[in-house]
Amino acid sequence: xxxxxxxxxxxxxxxxxxxxxxxxxxxxxxxxxxxxxxxxxxxxxxxxxxxxxxxxxxxxxxxxxxxxxxxxxxxxxxxxxxxxxxxxxxxxxxxxxxxxxxxxxxxxxxxxxxxxxxxxxxxxxxxxxxxxxxxxxxxxxxxxxxxxxxxxxxxxxxxxxxxxxxxxxxxxxxxxxxxxxxxxxxxxxxxxxxxxxxxxxxxxxxxxxxxxxxxxxxxxxxxxxxxxxxxxxxxxxxxxxxxxxxxxxxxxxxxxxxxxxxxxxxxxxxxxxxxxxxxxxxxxxxxxxxxxxxxxxxxxxxxxxxxxxxxxxxxxxxxxxxxxxxxxxxxxxxxxxxxxxxxxxxxxxxxxxxxxxxxxxxxxxxxxxxxxxxxxxxxxxxxxxxxxxxxxxxxxxxxxxxxxxxxxxxxxxxxx
Amino acid sequence: xxxxxxxxxxxxxxxxxxxxxxxxxxxxxxxxxxxxxxxxxxxxxxxxxxxxxxxxxxxxxxxxxxxxxxxxxxxxxxxxxxxxxxx
Numbered sequence: 143x144x145x146x147x148x149x150x151x152x153x154x155x156x157x158x159x160x161x162x163x164x165x166x167x168x169x170x171x172x173x174x175x176x177x178x179x180x181x182x183x184x185x186x187x188x189x190x191x192x193x194x195x196x197x198x199x200x201x202x203x204x205x206x207x208x209x210x211x212x213x214x215x216x217x218x219x220x221x222x223x224x225x226x227x228x229x230x231x232x233x234x235x236x237x238x239x240x241x242x243x244x245x246x247x248x249x250x251x252x253x254x255x256x257x258x259x260x261x262x263x264x265x266x267x268x269x270x271x272x273x274x275x276x277x278x279x280x281x282x283x284x285x286x287x288x289x290x291x292x293x294x295x296x297x298x299x300x301x302x303x304x305x306x307x308x309x310x311x312x313x314x315x316x317x318x319x320x321x322x323x324x325x326x327x328x329x330x331x332x333x334x335x336x337x338x339x340x341x342x343x344x345x346x347x348x349x350x351x352x353x354x355x356x357x358x359x360x361x362x363x364x365x366x367x368x369x370x371x372x373x374x375x376x377x378x379x380x381x382x383x384x385x386x387x388x389x390x391x392x393x394x395x396x397x398x399x400x401x402x403x404x405x406x407x408x409x410x411x412x413x414x415x416x417x418x419x420x421x422x423x424x425x426x427x428x429x430x431x432x433x434x435x436x437x438x439x440x441x442x443x444x445x446x447x448x449x450x451x452x453x454x455x456x457x458x459x460x461x462x463x464x465x466x467x468x469x470x471x472x473x474x475x476x477x478x479x480x481x482x483x484x485x486x487x488x489x490x491x492x493x494x495x496x497x498x499x500x501x502x503x504x505x506x507x508x509x510x511x512x513x514x515x516x517x518x519x520x521x522x523x524x525x526x527x528x529x530x531x532x533x534x535x536x537x538x539x540x541x542x543x544x545x546x547x548x549x550x551x552x553x554x555x556x557x558x
Numbered sequence: 559x560x561x562x563x564x565x566x567x568x569x570x571x572x573x574x575x576x577x578x579x580x581x582x583x584x585x586x587x588x589x590x591x592x593x594x595x596x597x598x599x600x601x602x603x604x605x606x607x608x609x610x611x612x613x614x615x616x617x618x619x620x621x622x623x624x625x626x627x628x629x630x631x632x633x634x635x636x637x638x639x640x641x642x643x644x645x
Binding site for chain 1: 619
């Protein structure tokens, strides 16, 4: 009986210990990246929604074709899911790759908003419900022959921006290019204040056409952009959408400058009517998560007047006061918690911990340290590709299987 | 305020306890050790063409991690069993 009890005790220990060991391994092993959260981090502020783009994995072959020759319009068909609530601006991220060796340079916030002024008008037109099939959507768009002219925009069109041309700096009235910390560019579309309610109410799931259009093209401020992008005829410029974790090309804009002179800027390129963008991908699919609606906090400031009117005072909020008190009492300050990590970092450099940490750091980096090979094996690419690489792969699998078997046996033999 | 105070008090205790450690100089790994690691790395790089060094190292570290965790656990339990009423 006693022996059985001991066995049971051992089993219960194993139930605790084995997950503990696995967790420990997961935490400290070189595999720890695998266990890390794959959730992308996004920049989310109170009034900007980052749209998370998901491209179709296998976009159908689409013959590049301008919708309407020699006009100043460019369409980006998109499919939007979910519903925007409680926001007044949409952020779309683009990444433009190099154009003829010259990187796309996104102006920092605050720089003269020449980029933005290139877009005289950006509209979002709903053309179909989300349930409509892809083919029908494009038939509706008239991209699949026969073309339909005029463009069959549905009546339910939403004009995100219809600003006047000529804003000197980025303003809320203009689409606003901003540089992100990862080097990508974001186009911020902020709807006019007066139309917020309309826009919010009207953007719902469905097929939309993002219509970039403009008739007002700068002829004087191009010098701002010549340094950004300056391409020769027939160059190909790619604008890429920023996906969750990768950059996927969405639009190939092939330039054919009919004037025979270098075009200066892609946005200018659109609107000058030389040769509009040619979307090669038929559409982009947008999905996004609306941020939670945060109830507006009232003020906790003392108010003057009759106390009986306190709860009628729209500025005063008892809830806000209680919330602030609770926060003050029970939420630790960031500095109080941060000091522990500083202390740990200090101790990690002191003996005896420093020796252990240093040794482990060296071991972890043993395969990444920038050391010269002791000897160099002669490599013949075809032989490497056809013989050594497969052997390496097979060895890897063999090692993993062997290790799994070893691990199984090891855990069985563990006595606690 | 309350939570912050508790955390600060706890930090103060830890800070005092760790003061002898903090007085010590920072560890600098010996040059010979670094040189030996570089040598090992050099061999690994050379063999990387034909052997899955990444896999071997990964599995090696996992094995070491398991054994270290197991030994640590046994050590902790050994200490716990020193307490009265613990068997």
